[in-house]
Amino acid sequence: MRKYALLAAFLVLPALPTAAQQAAPTVPVGVVTAASVPVTQGMEFVGRVEATGRVEVRARVTGYLEKVEFTEGDIVRAGEKLFLIEQPPFQAAVQQARGALLQAQAQLSNATIQRQRAEELVKTSATSVAVRDERVAAEKTAGGGVMAAQADLQTAEINLGYTSITAPITGKIGRASVTVGNVVSPQSGPLARIVSQDPMYVTFPVSQREFLRLRTEGVEEARSAAVVRIRFSDGSVYPEPGRLNFVDVTVDRSTDTILVRATVPNPKGELVDGQFVRVRVEGPTPKEQIVVPQSAIVLDQQGAYVFIVEDGKAVVRRLRTGQQVGRNIVVEEGLRGGEQVVVDGITTLRPGAAVVAGPAKEV
Structure with missing residues (x-):
């Protein structure tokens, strides 16, 4: 009798639900709407x-460096003095060239007078044509001497000008590679470098x-x-x-x-x-393009995707993404706009899971 009583009690108990009959729990998620916004292409x-x-400042003549006239790291203006090379030897060279020019001019003046006199004498046959031709040649030689002396004076003046080294451009100057008292020359390398700024x-x-x-x-x-x-x-x-x-x-x-x-x-x-x-x-x-928050993007071996909410379920959408726009990213393929894209609650979400969508906390 006891055996039949236990069997009757068992038959009276309700049947337990199967796994298929159990309701799947819904997952709360935060969503944003995939929006189309103007995006500057880039x-x-x-x-x-x-x-x-960018200029390397170099010496163009040889001499002792007397002054460094700038502060390293400062902005210098075009034409501003940077270095001064000892000038007296070059000033003396200018004076010497001027003296040579005066001598050459005097010789030319004398040769011109001699040529004019010979031309007058040859008219009266008081001198020969050969002598006249010699005077003409002497005058031309003296003229050549004047030109050479003028060139020597110009060269001496140019070299004197090179003793004052100025900035060829406006910019920031670096450190000086030489100090006062050293001999500088064209072979000394850069004395300083100037780099333009704006x-x-x-x-x-x-x-x-x-x-x-x-x-x-x-x-x-x-x-x-x-x-x-x-x-x-x-x-x-x-x-x-x-x-x-x-x-x-x-x-x-x-x-x-x-x-x-x-x-x-x-x-x-x-x-x-x-x-x-x-x-x-x-x-x-x-250009108008779809953007979604970067925090909504999930990456796997196949590429990028997002979860969207469709009919109360999480659905995967594969994407081809583009450029970054602030905290968002451009979606070039995969979304049309207007989709509810999951931002919060992605870590526990699975495809097909039932979800309850609400506004995302922070985008």
Whole structure:
């Protein structure tokens, strides 16, 4: 009897639900709407800042250095005095050349008088034609001596001028490589270097593929209207925009790239000759494109994708992404706009999971 009682009690108990009959738990997620916004087309490159003018200051005559007339690291103006070489030897050379010129002029004056006298005498047969010709030749020789003396004086004056070395361009000057009392000469090498400051060039290599893309987006053709923006290595953005001003005429065979150059204002001297920067070239006309937050993007071996909410479920959408726009990223393929893209709760989400969508906390 006890056996039958236990069997009856078991039959009275309700049946447990199977796994298929259990309701799957819903996952709360935060979503944003994939929006179409105006996006300025552009591409980023690695570039180098270059000065528009770079000069090595050198001595053009040999002599003792008497003065260094600048402060290292300062801005110098074109024509400003930088170095002074001992002048007395060169001043003496100028005086000597002037004396030689006076002598040559006196000889020319005497030769001219002699030639005129011989021409008068030959008219009355008081002297021979041969003598007259000798006087003419002597006058020409004396004239040549005057020209040579004038050239020697000019050379001496030029050399005297070279004793005062001035800045050929306006820019920031580096350290002096010599000190007062040393002998300097054209073989001494650069005495100092001057680098212009405003504006500056930014040069960057562009691969042929990227160059063709720039053409497709109309950036290369609208070169004068394209905007160049610079970002430093710490991520900070340089405030002054630049303009493209040169595209090389040949492709570098070793790198398969084309050199492109932009001119960028540098009023505060923030750009330094030789530094590396990130260069972004932007087209003149914005284009409507779909953007989603970067935090919504998931990457796997097949590429990028996002979860969107359709009929209360999480659905995977594969994407082809484009450029970064602030905290968002451009979606070139995969979304049409208006989709509810999951931003919060992605880490625990699985394809096909039931979700409850709400506004994302922060985008």
